[in-house]
Amino acid sequence: EAQVTQNPRYLITVTGKKLTVTCSQNMNHEYMSWYRQDPGLGLRQIYYSMNVEVTDKGDVPEGYKVSRKEKRNFPLILESPSPNQTSLYFCASGDRGFTEAFFGQGTRLTVV
Amino acid sequence: QKEVEQNSGPLSVPEGAIASLNCTYSDRVSQSFFWYRQYSGKSPELIMSIYSNGDKEDGRFTAQLNKASQYVSLLIRDSQPSDSATYLCAVNMGGGYNKLIFGAGTRLAVHP
Numbered sequence: 001e002a003q004v005t006q007n008p009r010y011l012i013t014v015t016g017k018k019l020t021v022t023c024s025q026n027m028n029h030e031y032m033s034w035y036r037q038d039p040g041l042g043l044r045q046i047y048y049s050m051n052v053e054v055t056d057k058g059d060v061p062e063g064y065k066v067s068r069k070e071k072r073n074f075p076l077i078l079e080s081p082s083p084n085q086t087s088l089y090f091c092a093s094g095d096r097g098f099t100e101a102f103f104g105q106g107t108r109l110t111v112v
Numbered sequence: 113q114k115e116v117e118q119n120s121g122p123l124s125v126p127e128g129a130i131a132s133l134n135c136t137y138s139d140r141v142s143q144s145f146f147w148y149r150q151y152s153g154k155s156p157e158l159i160m161s162i163y164s165n166g167d168k169e170d171g172r173f174t175a176q177l178n179k180a181s182q183y184v185s186l187l188i189r190d191s192q193p194s195d196s197a198t199y200l201c202a203v204n205m206g207g208g209y210n211k212l213i214f215g216a217g218t219r220l221a222v223h224p
């Protein structure tokens with residue numbers, strides 16, 4: 001089954017404690033992206049990757065890191081989480097041109 | 113000015129009526145346009161894509177695109193309570209940008 005898998009689905013953490021949200025896709029997509037979704041603001045792009053070892057900033061990259069060492073995986077790293085990073089996070093993948101985005105199930109992150 | 117704008121709603125329609133959802137975008141070079149449906153707490157799922165001016169129909173859904181007016185809409189005929197969700201408009205500029213920009217979404221409520 002074609003899918004994008006994120007883990008964990010829910011996470012409560014404390015300010016400053018490094019965390020990683022994993023994302024994996026089994027569709028051999030070149031393009032992967034991370035979004036955060038906040039009420040009234042819609043989906044905002046954090047980082048994206050057009051292929052292995054190729055990443056670039058989206059609209060709200062501050063406080064986040066990513067890496068793309070393998071085509072299927074695109075983890076999101078919060079080195080020192082802060083309460084303003086409390087949000088719903090989605091990973092998405094797509095083919096070249098990103099004509100369609102396939103989304104993971106989402107990760108609800110709370111930073112206290 | 114936001115790149116993709118939608119009325120946040122809620123748009124309330126009776127069961128069986130036509131729901132009309134609208135979206136405007138600011139970048140004239142945008143080439144691909146999408147409508148995603150998102151149920152509360154779930155990930156967005158693609159329901160329609162449109163690439164050229166005019167109408168595109170798929171079952172009860174019709175997408176309409178007017179590039180000169182920078183306007184894209186979604187009509188849902190014979191609305192059902194199960195259509196109650198947030199509808200996200202997304203725009204891809206193409207040209208290798210590989211960036212999907214989302215509107216904040218319109219919440220649709222279909223009441224029996």
